[in-house]
Amino acid sequence: MCRCLREDNMSGLKLLWLAGRSVTFTCYVIKDPKELVFRSLYASEDYAALGELTDSWIHWSGKVNALLADMAGKKNQEQETWLKEKKIAFKGATMSKGLLNAVLSMKRFPKDSLVTLRKIEKEFGVEVFSSGYTKLTRMSQLASSHLTNVAAAVPWTQTQ
Known part of the structure; x- marks a missing residue:
């Protein structure tokens, strides 16, 4: 409009x-773009009963990571406390250490991986990750350690 x-x-x-x-x-x-993100997160939580109007896990965690961008140097406990004060929740689950770790782990996925995750959501429904977001945390940890191990094992990546 x-x-x-x-x-x-x-x-x-x-x-x-x-x-x-x-x-x-x-x-x-x-005037502040963060305020728009907050309003979007609150609206998503308000419409939680209507699955089509709420954010998927991937979209929601991206918004929360955008809010946390200014707090990158802060400890997880401080970030968790700040999000609790702002009343950020995901499908009724208030902010917790596990939820915050899952949000932060989403930053490990490169953009092309997020495209693949969205395709999985389209095919199998958003609940595949929204109800099991901790699985994505574990997947990102495994993928990160696997990439580190592969880089160490490939001889042409090492300096001579």
Whole structure:
């Protein structure tokens, strides 16, 4: 809607207006991008009963990692406490050490791996990871250690 107003796109605005007569839209003017992430996380939790309107594990953890970007040097306990204070939850589960570790482990997956994980979600449903996100933590640990072992075993990666 904002884009239509800025670009003086009256036909697009008219279509949004017609859609708005049957669906409720909420517009926010937000200066801090983090505030938009918080609102998105809260909305996802509010609509937890409606599976189609909530974030999948991969999407949710990406948002939380974006919030934690400024706290990269902080200890996990401090990050966990901050997220608890902000009332960040995933499908009713309040922030815990295990949940935070699972969120942080998602940073180990390269972007192409995340594409593959999303394809798995599309084929088998979002619950495959949303209900077993700790499995992804273990997978990322195994993959990380495997890559380290492979790099050590391959002779052409070592300096001569």
